[in-house]
Amino acid sequence: MKGYNFAYLDEQTKRMIRRALLKAVAIPGHQVPFGSREMPLPYGWGTGGIQVTASVLGAEDVLKVIDQGADDTTNAVSIRRFFARTAGVRTTTHTADATVIQTRHRIPEQTLRDDQIIVYQVPQPEPLFRLEPSRIETRRMHALADYGLMHVKLYEDIARFGQISISYDYPVMVNHRHLMSPSPIPAFDNPKLHRMPALQLFGAGREKRIYAIPPWTEVRSLDFDDHPFRPIRAPHPCGLCGATDSYLDEVVIDDRGGRLFVCSDTDHCAERRAAGHVGSEGLKEAAE
Amino acid sequence: MAYVAVKGGEQAIDNAHAWLAEERRGDRTVPELSLAQIEQQLGRSVDRAMGEGSLYDRELAALAVKQAQGDLIEAAFLLRAYRTTLPRFAHSLPIETSEMRIKRRISAVFKDLPGGQILGPTYDYTHRLLDFDMPQHEALTSDETLTAMPRVPDILGHEGLIEPDGDGASEPGDLTRQPLSFPASRDMRLQALARGDEGFLLALGYSTQRGYGGTHPFAGEIRMGEVSVEVEPPELGFAIDIGDIVVTECQMVNQFKGSKTTPPQFTRGYGLVFGFSERKAMAMALVDRALRAEELGEEVTAPAQNVEFVLYHSDNIEATGFVEHLKLPHYVDFQSELQNVRRLQREVVRTAEPAEAAE
Numbered sequence A: 001m002k003g004y005n006f007a008y009l010d011e012q013t014k015r016m017i018r019r020a021l022l023k024a025v026a027i028p029g030h031q032v033p034f035g036s037r038e039m040p041l042p043y044g045w046g047t048g049g050i051q052v053t054a055s056v057l058g059a060e061d062v063l064k065v066i067d068q069g070a071d072d073t074t075n076a077v078s079i080r081r082f083f084a085r086t087a088g089v090r091t092t093t094h095t096a097d098a099t100v101i102q103t104r105h106r107i108p109e110q111t112l113r114d115d116q117i118i119v120y121q122v123p124q125p126e127p128l129f130r131l132e133p134s135r136i137e138t139r140r141m142h143a144l145a146d147y148g149l150m151h152v153k154l155y156e157d158i159a160r161f162g163q164i165s166i167s168y169d170y171p172v173m174v175n176h177r178h179l180m181s182p183s184p185i186p187a188f189d190n191p192k193l194h195r196m197p198a199l200q201l202f203g204a205g206r207e208k209r210i211y212a213i214p215p216w217t218e219v220r221s222l223d224f225d226d227h228p229f230r231p232i233r234a235p236h237p238c239g240l241c242g243a244t245d246s247y248l249d250e251v252v253i254d255d256r257g258g259r260l261f262v263c264s265d266t267d268h269c270a271e272r273r274a275a276g277h278v279g280s281e282g283l284k285e286a287a288e
Numbered sequence B: 001m002a003y004v005a006v007k008g009g010e011q012a013i014d015n016a017h018a019w020l021a022e023e024r025r026g027d028r029t030v031p032e033l034s035l036a037q038i039e040q041q042l043g044r045s046v047d048r049a050m051g052e053g054s055l056y057d058r059e060l061a062a063l064a065v066k067q068a069q070g071d072l073i074e075a076a077f078l079l080r081a082y083r084t085t086l087p088r089f090a091h092s093l094p095i096e097t098s099e100m101r102i103k104r105r106i107s108a109v110f111k112d113l114p115g116g117q118i119l120g121p122t123y124d125y126t127h128r129l130l131d132f133d134m135p136q137h138e139a140l141t142s143d144e145t146l147t148a149m150p151r152v153p154d155i156l157g158h159e160g161l162i163e164p165d166g167d168g169a170s171e172p173g174d175l176t177r178q179p180l181s182f183p184a185s186r187d188m189r190l191q192a193l194a195r196g197d198e199g200f201l202l203a204l205g206y207s208t209q210r211g212y213g214g215t216h217p218f219a220g221e222i223r224m225g226e227v228s229v230e231v232e233p234p235e236l237g238f239a240i241d242i243g244d245i246v247v248t249e250c251q252m253v254n255q256f257k258g259s260k261t262t263p264p265q266f267t268r269g270y271g272l273v274f275g276f277s278e279r280k281a282m283a284m285a286l287v288d289r290a291l292r293a294e295e296l297g298e299e300v301t302a303p304a305q306n307v308e309f310v311l312y313h314s315d316n317i318e319a320t321g322f323v324e325h326l327k328l329p330h331y332v333d334f335q336s337e338l339q340n341v342r343r344l345q346r347e348v349v350r351t352a353e354p355a356e357a358a359e
Helices: A011-026 A047-056 A074-086 A135-143 A148-161 A187-193 A266-274 A280-287 B009-025 B035-041 B043-053 B058-067 B072-083 B152-157 B186-195 B198-209 B278-291 B307-313 B316-327 B331-358
Strands: A062-067 A100-104 A117-121 A172-174 A178-180 A199-204 A209-213 A219-221 A248-252 A259-263 B101-106 B217-231 B240-254 B267-274
Touching (some): A011 A199, A011 A209, A047 A199, A047 A209, A062 A074, A074 A100, A187 A219, B035 B043, B043 B058, B043 B072, B043 B186, B152 B217, B152 B240, B186 B307, B198 B278, B198 B316, B278 B307
Parallel strands (some): A117 A199
Antiparallel strands (some): A172 A178, A199 A209, B101 B217, B240 B267
């Protein structure tokens, strides 16, 4: 784009971000402060992810951007357009074809490969912020691996509700050392973080933090021996492709309680349908 | 030369006002702004002045913005000072936002829902790149009419997943007629927030998101459009439509773990603002929910949960007045403080001396 560098950021800034990324990869799950820049999109809309993507993107890369698992959500469209415009890179909606995937709130259903990078947009990198708002305190807790506060919170949940009541942004322990926010992905996606072949990068623009999970790293969702971690999923098959193992969106179809459950990963759903899988909604259409 | 005390305040004020008028007009070779231009082309400024000025009148708000040189707190102040002089003929019936002629309607909790998602005239997905060609752009117009749409909390309400919203039967209070008193009921709090400073509410709402009184919010629905205002004069016995206003409504849906008396369910945070002021409606909804902490049995620890703190400091007309009053003469008070400090210093010196002598 005329007047702007490749992928918007100047090369000095990219270098600074890459240094932060290298440090983040060297210390899995540790939050590295970085000189986050003002971006032409608002804070909270993926400025951290965009800066990370801009710093790792090359001219040959193929970019996929998803929000809530879907390629067609407005913010995903906006960010994809941003890179198509400022970097001129090829974009795709197919998970398998992408070399870089920027995501908000989901991990694709399809297992990622070791030649792919997934970039998470992170609103709040500090996993302890609801328990201790001061970042001076939480930094000290991370340094000492003092995570008693979080264990007490989980224990209190069990004592009050009989189960852990966190359904998204479920805290994880990375490489047996750092407590980490996986960003607000549903707890359903947490097992995918564990020993993932792809490099996982996390960018928080407003909070000015970068962290990472290198390929094949151990990532454990916090739990107790007698209360093991249990991801939640709506107990329905996808209405369009019939999948029973994917994360589902709930679509309201009328104001009398009518609901339709469909895959949140739109690419996954489309590929299944292309392969001949049909859900209840598809069957209804066929019958009509 | 003999000393002459400073006098001539009257002349100074007149001169200041003349200078202000000249500054306001600016370079006379540049055409003057018309009220219609401000009302049409600086709509968000007009909306904010109306909201914080508590007076829905686009023309007057445009005048206030112009007269205040675009200082929106000053403009809201001008509107408030005018509205307070107006006679009150009647109360309107509650506006019915479910009947809104929608221009924008989005939900962050459902991908699709009856009536669909309408982006409307939003900056949300613009890339913030200065548009150097803008002065030449032609205006686009759209006359799409849309049907009424159910509100998202009502959809959740069918399943009993969200708390009920009260029956709205009791007469709401009015802060502009009765002074604030505590405990402040929710209607009074909402009125104070609706009139409150956008920046203050924004910062408070933001603080709840960063851990200072978190409310686990989801933007259940934001809608903006025209609603009818109706009054029901007692002598008529039926409602008559007195005009349309544009409002922005935000209904936050907040996680709630339940308490001894209430089962786990979603709770509400509500924001309603004149005109298209989405930022403020959203911040208001966050703060409204945070202020309900005590009522819902949550621990009150953060500024945004402290009713007294929020309500006493949200009004920017009050705040700007008192902060800026520090410019006024305080000669007398300062003089007494000056004497006091001198006396205290002398005291310190006097009591220190004998101690030194003793050593």
